[in-house]
Amino acid sequence: MIEFDRVSKRYDSGRDALRELSLFIEPEELVFLTGHSGAGKSTLLKLIMIMERQTRGRVIVNGNDLQAVKGGGIAKHRQDIGVVFQDHQLLYDRSVYDNVALPLLICGFEHRDIGRRVRAALDKVGLLDKEKSNPEALSGGEQQRVGIARAVASRPKILLADEPTGNLDPALSAEIMALFRAFSRAGVTVLIATHDLALISRMQHRILTLKDGALVTGGGRD
Amino acid sequence: MTKAGQAASRGTSKVSFARRFANWRLHHRLARRDTLGRMGRHWVSTLLTVLVMGVVLSLPAALSMGVLTLDAALAEVDRGDSITVMTHDSVSLAQASKLSEELASLALVESVSLVSKEQALTELSQWLGLSPEVLASLGNPLPHSISLRLTSTQPEALQAVTDQLANNPFVADVLLDMEWLTRLQSIALFGERLLWAFVAIALLACLLIIGNTIRLAVENRRQEVLVTKLVGANNAYVIRPFLYTGFAYGAAGGLVALLIAYSVKYWLGGPIEALANSYQAPNFALRFPIPLALGLLLTAVVLGIVGAWVSARRQLKLIEPR
Structure with a gap:
């Protein structure tokens, strides 16, 4: 569950990234977030991750007001959220397996459990045979799928994705989107920021459209 | 529901103390392995940093050896009736x-x-x-x-x-005969203060060298630090490998300093002994006692850890949410 209550964000440079934005995303919902670049998509995701703090308003995630989450609580909060980045953000000094295992290691899963979960996640994205490879040796689409496996390995309640299909061809993009849909059916709240309108308009999910930091469509609890 | 199932459903925030301790130890083991591997892969820069630290730390070591020796010499000279x-x-x-x-x-x-x-x-x-x-x-x-x-x-x-x-x-x-005694005391005090000044300068230099090295290391690994933080690592987890790096630099630098100090002692030992014999003062020799050596090593290690901690903390502050 994600709720924004009249949230504004002004950066130190004076730019208003979000203006009085309110929205509500149910658990187990898959929602797309779209808008031209600079409309505030990334800022919105960053507020949910507590990578940035809002200037005004309230952000509530899984029932917690994020303004009250500080210090070690931020790390705990992030452990409940999986993130997929446009540029993968994989660590190239270790294998695919170790990349996917990183959040599990941090969360403190047991050794056997980690092995099981990593393989389950890699299996879901179809990369079970690549666990020993270095991510650098993989194609862009494969790297993105490693990123997804890492995001879902600890089975978070919320999955965020920032332009997950940004650099992929249409066939791969559709494949990735199908993965996200499968996670949402399995009970995960999924929020995907993308400007690939052609793709998402076919998928019949709620679309939030941002323009200059304000919501144009799709905000309410409809 | 089974016990294991209950533990799993409670999530990661309420795991048992034993589990958390095992996990903490695992994280330490991984941090050590990571640090050693990294230092081995970049062995040239590691070696240079260790040598710089060792040379800088050997200055106060050599000077304290000089002052201790001077003290001993003064004690030999100080035979007059007071x-x-x-x-x-x-x-x-x-x-x-x-x-x-x-x-x-x-x-x-x-x-x-x-x-x-x-x-x-x-x-x-x-x-x-x-x-x-x-x-x-x-x-x-x-x-x-x-x-x-x-x-x-x-x-x-x-x-x-x-x-x-x-x-x-x-x-x-x-x-x-207060006057010459006062003079003697002044000279001894001067030597001691000079020692402390050099020690302070050398320690500051070590702190800066380690701090700067770690700062560069954190900056080089900024992406990794950021990703690790985003998948839920707390600051302790992120800082740990850097603390081990500081510890390793401090310990290795301290050992190099000791090596230099003992080499100097050995090299000067012959002439000093000849001098002492000519003055019939057999007790007069270069002093570099074990406690001083251990103190030097401990100081180097503490400096390494403190320098790494301060530097890594500062870098982490930069990526805190605002």
Whole structure:
């Protein structure tokens, strides 16, 4: 569950990234977030991750007001959220397996459990045979799928994705989107920021459209 | 529901203490492995950093060796009698002798030597080149005198003994050679302060070198730090490998400094021994005691950890949410 209550964000440079934005995303919902670049998509995701703090308003995630989450609580909060980045953000000094295992290691899963979960996640994205490879040796689409496996390995309640299909061809993009849909059916709240309108308009999910930091469509609890 | 199932459903925030401890140890093991692997892969820059630290730390080590040696030398030189007591004219030799026995029993007094007025007259006549009879015919104006050697050459100790003597009815005057003692103390103090100044400068240099090295390391691994934080690592998890790096740099740098210090000691040992023998002072040698060596090593390690901690903390602050 994600709720924004009249949230504004002004950066130190004076730019208003979000203006009085309110929205509500149910658990187990898959929602797309779209808008031209600079409309505030990334800022919105960053507020949910507590990578940035809002200037005004309230952000509530899984029932917690994020303004009250500080210090070690931020790390705990992030452990409940999986993130997929446009540029993968994989660590190239270790294998695919170790990349996917990183959040599990941090969360403190047991050794056997980690092995099981990593393989389950890699299996879901179809990369079970690549666990020993270095991510650098993989194609862009494969790297993105490693990123997804890492995001879902600890089975978070919320999955965020920032332009997950940004650099992929249409066939791969559709494949990735199908993965996200499968996670949402399995009970995960999924929020995907993308400007690939052609793709998402076919998928019949709620679309939030941002323009200059304000919501144009799709905000309410409809 | 099974016990394991219950534990799993409670999530990661309420795992048992034993589990958390095992996990903490695992994280430490991984951080150590990561640090060693990284240092091995970048062994040239690791070696250079360790050598720079070692050389910088060897400066205070060598200087403290010098000061300790100087202290020992001063102790050898410091053989003069510190206090001379003159008695009144009316005091007999027997009374003076009793007084000297009394003084010998004082806690601060190491030894006494009594010079009677007759002995003093003989010495004076020899010094003047006259026969003692001639001088004696003029009447002996000299008093009996007692020379004291104290166990301490601290001005405070001398003052205490002097005050005690001044109240004695037999004593006419107390002479003490404060001036050269004060000078000696000043030189020793100067050496000590000089040592501390160099130690402070060298330690500061080490702190800056390690801090800067770690800062560069964190900046090089900024992406990794960021990703690790985003998948839920707390600051302790992220900082841990850097602390181990600081520890390793400190320990290795400290060992290099010790190696340099002991090499210097060995190299200078021969000439110093020859010098000591020529002055018949067999106890005089270069000093670099084990506690000093251990202290140096410990300081280097602490500096490494502190430098790494400060630097890594500062870098982490930059990626905190605002």
